[in-house]
Structure formats: structure tokens, C-alpha cells
Amino acid sequence: MKIELRSKVKKLMLASSIIACLASCSNVEQAAKSTIAAEPKQPNILFIMSDDHTRQAIGAYGGHLAPLNPTPTIDALAKQGTRFDNVFVTNSICTPSRASIITGQYSQANGALDLDGKIGVEKQYLPTLMSGAGYETAMIGKWHLKKEPLAFDYYKVLPNQGKYFDPVFRDINGKGKWPNNKVQVEGHSSDVITDLTIEWLSKRTSDKPFFLMHHYKAPHDMFENAPRYDDYLADVTIPEPGNLYDRKNFGSVATRGENGAMVSELGTSVSKRNPRRNMGIHMDVDQDLSEHDYTADSYQRYLKRYLRTVKGVDDNLARLFEHLKANGQWENTVIIYTGDQGMMLGEHDLIDKRWMYEGSLRMPFIVYHPGKPDAPKVNDDIINNTDFAPFMLELAGVETPEKMHGKSFASTLDNETLDNWRTGSYYRYWMHRAHHDVPAHFGLRTAEHKLIFFYGAHYDATPNQSDLKYAGHKWSRKDGVVPSKVATPVAWEFYDLSADPKEDNNAYNDPKYKDIIATMKVEMLQQRQQYAETDVNYPHIQAIIDAHWND
Known part of the structure; x- marks a missing residue:
């Protein structure tokens, strides 16, 4: 009788152990599944x-x-x-x-x-x-x-x-x-x-x-x-930017030329300012309109076509x-x-x-x-x-x-908060006068200020300017191909974006910004080195930089 009872107890104990083990295994499996499910999925x-x-x-x-x-x-x-x-x-x-x-x-x-x-x-x-x-x-x-x-x-x-x-x-x-x-x-x-x-x-x-x-x-x-x-x-009627008609003290000799001699050449315009390439020509604006009316009509057509796309x-x-x-x-x-x-x-x-x-x-x-x-x-x-x-x-x-x-x-x-993050972003446009007659330049944009150096030269030093001729509103080679290698005046521009967010006033020569400009030039040189953006391969550009860095 005791042997029979012990046998039953052992069987019950074994069954309980199996059940406990199965339960435990099940819990482990569920836990594993939960862990897998909790892992973040790549988006x-x-x-x-x-x-x-x-x-x-x-x-x-x-x-x-x-x-x-x-x-x-x-x-x-x-x-x-x-x-x-x-x-x-x-x-x-x-x-x-x-x-x-x-x-x-x-x-x-x-x-x-x-x-x-x-x-x-x-x-x-x-x-x-x-x-x-x-x-x-x-x-x-x-x-x-x-x-x-x-x-x-x-x-x-x-x-x-x-x-x-x-x-x-x-x-x-x-x-x-x-x-x-x-x-x-x-x-x-x-x-x-x-x-x-x-x-x-x-x-x-x-x-x-x-x-x-x-x-x-x-x-x-x-x-x-x-x-x-x-x-x-x-x-x-599309709202117009406030400086569409009046460029104020914007730009420099680099973007206007000496005594305004290159105003009609540099930068494709909305108005008749650039007679070779302006948006009114592309938008079929009546060429007999007054300067103001031509600009207004050109702008409306330009913006409407742009905004439709x-x-x-x-x-x-x-x-x-x-x-x-x-x-x-x-x-x-x-x-x-x-x-x-x-x-x-x-x-x-x-x-x-x-x-x-x-x-x-x-x-x-x-x-x-x-x-x-x-x-x-x-x-x-x-x-x-x-x-x-x-x-x-x-x-x-x-x-x-x-x-x-x-x-x-x-x-x-x-x-x-980003650690050791940049305080300014370096910029460089290399093409020089290609398509829209924009001079080559580089610069630095910080949270409140912008410093630009227009060095005005193509990175390809050939051909020499003596190989070129000027006719009307464009330079051309003797074979008639319009080049992008004609140098433009060198100049600095500085904008205090906190006070002048529309960049209406080039304040490079304002004495109160002297220290800010000096600090930005140091940072600009550091970033040029850091990002391999120096002109070691373009000595003709480096010569321009050296000659005008302290202007």
C-alpha cells in the first residue's frame, strides 16, 4: 500500500515537473519573442x-x-x-x-x-x-x-x-x-x-x-x-520682393563693375537690366513696355510658371x-x-x-x-x-x-544639442560667368553674418584674355564661342543678417564690423583647409586671394 502510494506521489511529482518545465520553456520562448518584437525595426x-x-x-x-x-x-x-x-x-x-x-x-x-x-x-x-x-x-x-x-x-x-x-x-x-x-x-x-x-x-x-x-x-x-x-x-497678383526694383547698397564692384560698367552683364535679370539674358525675353514680354512695367510683367509671368510646376x-x-x-x-x-x-x-x-x-x-x-x-x-x-x-x-x-x-x-x-557643431557653413561657386554670368566666389555663412569673396576667375587658367574679344554685351573667342574665362573685378561683401536679412546693404567697409570680419576670415581659412577646398591646384586663383585678402 505504501509502495503504491509512493509510486502515485512520484508520478504526480514528475507530472508537475514536466508541466513546470513546459511552462518555463513557454515563458522563455514568449520572452524571446517579446525581446525580438521590442527591437527597433529599421525604418x-x-x-x-x-x-x-x-x-x-x-x-x-x-x-x-x-x-x-x-x-x-x-x-x-x-x-x-x-x-x-x-x-x-x-x-x-x-x-x-x-x-x-x-x-x-x-x-x-x-x-x-x-x-x-x-x-x-x-x-x-x-x-x-x-x-x-x-x-x-x-x-x-x-x-x-x-x-x-x-x-x-x-x-x-x-x-x-x-x-x-x-x-x-x-x-x-x-x-x-x-x-x-x-x-x-x-x-x-x-x-x-x-x-x-x-x-x-x-x-x-x-x-x-x-x-x-x-x-x-x-x-x-x-x-x-x-x-x-x-x-x-x-x-x-504675385507678391513682389521689396528689392526687385531698388537694389540699394547691395553688391560690390565685383557684381556691378567699376562705376557700374558691368551692371548690364552680370547676373540674369527679371528686368531689362541684362539685355542679353533676362526673364522678360524668355517670357515673351512686350519689349516696348516701360522699364517698370516690363519688370512687373516679367516677374508675374516668371513666378506663375514657376509656381505652376x-x-x-x-x-x-x-x-x-x-x-x-x-x-x-x-x-x-x-x-x-x-x-x-x-x-x-x-x-x-x-x-x-x-x-x-x-x-x-x-x-x-x-x-x-x-x-x-x-x-x-x-x-x-x-x-x-x-x-x-x-x-x-x-x-x-x-x-x-x-x-x-x-x-x-x-x-x-x-x-x-549637437556637440562641437559648426558655427558657419563654407560655400564655393566655381563656374565663373557660365550661363548666367555669375562671378566665381566663396564665403562663410554664420547664424547672423555672411562674408563673400568674389575672386572673379575661372579655375581653368587658359586661354589667356588676349585670345578673347569684346563685342556688344558679351565676350567671345575668335571662333565665336562665348567663354566663361574672362576675369571680373575682385571684391569682398559682408552682410549683417540680423539687422539686414534681405541683404540690401554691403557693410564690408563699415568699421564697426572689422573684428567680426577678421574672425570670419580666420574661420574661412580653417574650413578651406579642413575640407580640402584650398587653391593649391589653382595658383592663379591663390595669387588673387593673396593679393586681396586684406583689402
């Missing part, structure tokens, strides 16, 4: 860039065009995310800016000084590192870096500038090898590029997160909107964002919106980019991060486009390689 990263979309034409930035409500979709993104207010381009022209974004480097380091710059796969650092971090990568839209974007898993890109209507693309799946792997798609480029991105997203089979660069051609000149926008703003971008973003929401991707996708540089929209009677003036220098940069609901609404750290790659890499969990000049500012989304 998708959608980098959207429009060509020449300046912050003045984005409502969220509150400029004089904001009352027109040109960008409700982008404004809503800014309201949900963070608007970065002090973001600057390092070389305000399409190819160099895009090269700095892909490489995280200044122009001399990556080799793209001007529109002839090329970035091969060996320097396509950003997509390469994203792939290494486990991302599926794609590039759709305007590429403009000449070489095949082989670092991406998928690409469908416009050749060079591309066309607004029925654009041709170079397609990784097209027949033939780059650059002959072309396919044509019907429609307006902004609609088509959005369609292509939605198609790629819809057909993805990978379980990897995606890194997608979605680049619009719009609103690059010459502006061609989809026909449905022909009447947009037709009956509206902006409207097309904004509406297409609404369509793209709706796709992300409908397919459950919105809450795990970091969305970044920017332009490849700023754009002068009539300020100081100037159009296009290239200049270090505010309209051209400042970039829009808006970030929506669904995993950072408490991110600040506005940030005013001094950021430039070499920082974009490090920023996105940190979002993906990748450290910034030493070869990149930029630094990540991702911690700002957690309301952290």
Missing part, C-alpha cells in the same frame, strides 16, 4: 528632392509667397515633422549639389566642381552604405551625375536634365547598356516620376527596408507645367503619400523633403541660383520621422548638404565614414 527612408525648389516657395517657411498657399502637402509634412531653418548648399548648382549629397563631401574632394562633374559607382557612397546596412535601394527621377547609378539595386533616371513632357529614362531593365538603355514614358515628368515610384513600391517583393531617392525635374527652368495647371494663379510637385506628393498610407508604409517610413539648392526669385533683380545670396544659398529641409513623435517642430542648427548622407546613414544605423566631410544631425530629432 524605410524616402528622400524626396525637387530641382530648384527654393524655400521661398514653400508655405511652411512663411516667406512672402506663403499667402498663396503653394505647397499644402509639403506644409502638412512639416507640421507633422521638423522644419530645419538653417540649411545651406555648399555649391549652388545642380550637379555639384547632388554630388555632395551622394558623397557627403565638398566639391574638390568628390571632383564635381561644376556641371561637367561625374560621380562613378566608386564614389556613390550613400547608396553603397545603405545596401551594406540591409536596405533595398532605388533611384528614380533626375540623377544628373553622368555616370551609371550602379550602387542602387534599381534605377530609372532622366538623361542629364531630362524633358518635362514624354520624358526618356535610362532604365536598369531597359534594352542595351548605359547610356543606351533608354525607354520613353508619356506624360508630364512630375506625374511620370510619381507613377514610377508608386509602381516600384507596389512591385517590391523584398522584406528589406527601402532607401528610395525620388527626384523631380520640376521646377527647373524653363518651366513647363502640366496643362491642368494653366489657370492656376491666373487672376492672382511647384503645384504639380505638391499634388503628386499628396498622391505618393496616400499610397504609403494605403499600403501600411506611412508609419515606418522616414520622409525627407528638400531641393537641390535655393533659387533667386527676383530678389535684387536676379534669377537662377549660383549666388551665395540667401535666396540661392538656403535649402528647404523637412523631416517626418514616425518613430519620433516628440521631435522638435523647428531646428536652427547650421547644416549643409554634406550632412545629408551622414544624417540618413545614422537613421539606418550606420556610422559616418571618415572620408565624409559632413556630420549627422539625427540626434536633433531627439531634442539633443
